[in-house]
Every structure is written in structure tokens, then in C-alpha cells.
Amino acid sequence: MAESDTFWQIRTGLTTIEQRGIPTVDPFSWTVHGAHWTLNSWGYDVLIAVAYRLAGLVGVALTCAVLVMAAAGLVLLLARELGASPGVAGASLWLVAPLLVAWLSARPQLVDYVTVLLLVALLRRVVDDQHPGRSTVLIGVLCAAWVNLHAGALLGVGIAGTCTVVQLCRTRSWERWKWCLAATAAALAGSVVNPLGLGLFAQTAQVKSASTGVVLEWQHLDPADPTQLVMLALGLSALVLAARRRDVVSVAGVGVLAVAAIVAIRFLPLLALMALPTLAASGSHRAVLGYIHSRRAVLLPGAAVAVAATLALALPALTHIGQPLPAIYPAKAVADIPSGCKLFNTYVLGGYVILQRPDVLVSIDSRNDLYGAARVGAAERTLAGRGDVSAALAPAGCALVPPTSGLAKRLFRDPAWAVKTRQASGVLFVRRAGQ
DSSP, rough: OOOOOHHHHHHHHHHHHHHTSSOOOOOSSSTTTTOOOOSSHHHHHHHHHHHHHHHHHHHHHHHHHHHHHHHHHHHHHHHHHTOOOOHHHHHHHHHHHHHHGGGGGTTTHHHHHHHHHHHHHHHHHHHSSSSSSHHHHHHHHHHHHHHHHOHHHHHHHHHHHHHHHHHHHHOOHHHHHHHHHHHHHHHHHTTOTTTGGGHHHHHHHHHHHTTTSSSSGGSSOOOOOHHHHHHHHHHHHHHHHHTTTTTTHHHHHHHHHHHHHOGGGGGGGHHHHHHHHHHHHHHTTTHHHHHHHHHHHHHHHHHHHHHHHHHHHHHGGGGGGGOTTTOOHHHHHHHHHTTTTTEEEEEEHHHHHHHHTTTTTBSSSSOHHHHHHHHHHHHHHHHOOOOOHHHTTOSSSSEEEEEESSHHHHHOOOEEEEEEEETTTTEEEEEEETO
16 A cells, blocks of 8 residues: 555545446546546556455455566466576566565556566467467457556557567568567557547656656656666666567567666566566576576575565565555544545645545645646645745645644644644644634
């Protein structure tokens, strides 16, 4: 539950189920209430809403854990198809996992991690001429499902199209690359089977424009960040190895994701996952396997210790799976918000309030494509206590902000506001009657 989007996505899914239709205007805020709103993950929202109905936030966490496990399983499957040793493939995935953990929160991007690997598996069957017709149809079906779960399916079109170009450069034979072209057409056709149709292209551009400079994961690659550089290095190494192996599909997949990761770091985990099968296959050289076999008396106990250490870190988390961190989300303060109050809140808390208190309208949440960069920036300035705070808070009857924020310090001294609930992660202020 590290992603603030998760909470409003659950509420959106519940609303979609109740209304039997996808919301098209904002129902959750007082700042942009009724404004046009385009969802880019309505299918995922419904999926986690069903999980929430069945088992609360624990159900949501477990559902997303299944998606993570599916992605890991597909990495191992692709590594096996490339001839990797099971031990090398498993060890490679275990070693890279710490780089991925921060990206594996309950978010619709998990769908991308699974579907892009499925797409690569199907493209490999197209290129290798293993039932190319059936695989091409399945690619169209996959992209249709993908785009409705999360509007990231255009990435699949890019990978399929690049695969066609690489195959064309490799051979001029029409018989060899016609199915790649058909797979690209199927991916594109499947991607437009969504509520927006061709408007998906404009919506994708809008999300990127609204997110760049506001959301960290949309920033360009930071050469000063060692973690980002390691993930990029994994991708570039896999690209070189795939080219040496004349692996058309891996060259296309890793190449597209490497470029995408440089433009926006949100694609780095996808790049690492895509690189792992090629790296594991290349690491399964006869000399490497011989060395591992000769040192098995040392390596096997070491592997057992590594697995035990991983379990020791992981098992305690099961005691609070699906529980929002109290250090971030002040549950009691949210419960104490007067019903119907227009709330001024932080960017992070908006989604949590939307889920827990649907009777309360928020000032902002993490739907930055709806609010726009200017509104998000203005909210941050108000939170810091800068600018015309009185005007910014004029429509609000409540405020829920961190106690150390500039706004909280001002409201503590303001006689027009009273403290109703105070927690380490948030203070709830309520406007006094007549003020």
C-alpha cells in the first residue's frame, strides 16, 4: 500500500460497479468537481474493487501480489525458452529483485509487467514460425485486454512494430517478416478496442504532459542515481547479448524499453524484467555451469542462507499485509472529518480520504492529469504556508495536513481554526462556526 493512487482506484472501481458505467466526470473533489475525467485503468480499478469487496485491503494486496508472481514466472519461462539454466535464472531474478521492490506496489503498472512479457512470449512464437496465425490473434486479444486494464498497450504496439523492423533488416524475405507485420497490426487493432478508441493516443500524451515535472517516475533518467544506472546497464548489456544471439524479439523488446527508460524512469523495472531472460541465458554458458557445479559444496549452502534471509525479511510483512502505513495515513483523523466537509488536504492523503470517506470532498489527490501541474503546484505552495492562504482555504471547512507543514503552523495560531484531531502523520483542523 505504498501508492496513494491505489485508494482512489479502489473507490473508482466500486463506483464503476455500482453505476454499471465508467465515470466520465470527477465525483471526488470540490476543486474540479464535475470536470471531464478520463480513466486510463478502469479494468484494473474494477479488479481491485472486487478484491476489496471480498477481503478488504488485504484482498487488494494479495491480488497485486499474484500479478507480481505472474511477472516473475514469465521471466523464468522466457529464460527457459532461451536455454537458461534454472539455477542461473532463479539466482538472476533473486539478485535483481531488490532493484524492483520499490516499484512493486499495488498499481496498474503491474498489469504492464505481466502483459509485456506475455507479448514477448507470443512474438517469439510468431518469429520462430510456431503457429504464427494463432499467436497473432492472441496478440490482438492480449492488447485489447491490456488497454482496458491499463492504457499502456501502446507500448506493446511499439515493441511489435520494432520487431517487424528488426526482422526486416535481418531478412528481406516476405515470408519471414509478414507475420511480424500482422502481429503489429493485431496489437494496434487490439489497442483501439477501448472506451476512447483512437483518442487513446491523445490521452496518453496528456498524461505524460501533466505528469512530467510533477510525478517522480515520469522524470528523465538521472545519471547520478546508481540504482537507475544499474538497471539501465542491465538493459544495455542484454541488448548487446541479444544482438549477438540474433534474437529479434529480445532486441526489439529491450531496445524499445531502454529508450523509454531514458525518457521516463517508470520504464526501468520493465527494462530489467525484459533483460533478465537474455542475461540468464547468456550466463548459462557451459564454462559457467561447470564452475558452479565444481563449487556446489559452497554455493548450495550459500543459496540456502540467502533464501532463509529473504524469508526472514519477508514473513514479518505478512502480519500487516494490506495495512496503510500509520506514519503516512492518519486513520483516526480521517475518521473524524465531519460528514460533508470540504477538505483541504495533501496530495498523498487525497486518495486515502476518497476511499475511507466518500462523503467528504477532497481538494486534491494523485490524479495529476485531472488537476494539472498548475493546480498541484498551487496546492503545494498553500501547504507550505506561502501565498494567499486565506483565499486558498476560503471554500474549505476542514484541513488535514502534516503537523510540521507551514500551513499547520499558521492554522495553529489562527483563531478561525480549531484542532479536532492530532496525530503524528496529520492534524485535522475544523473551521470555527461563523468564521
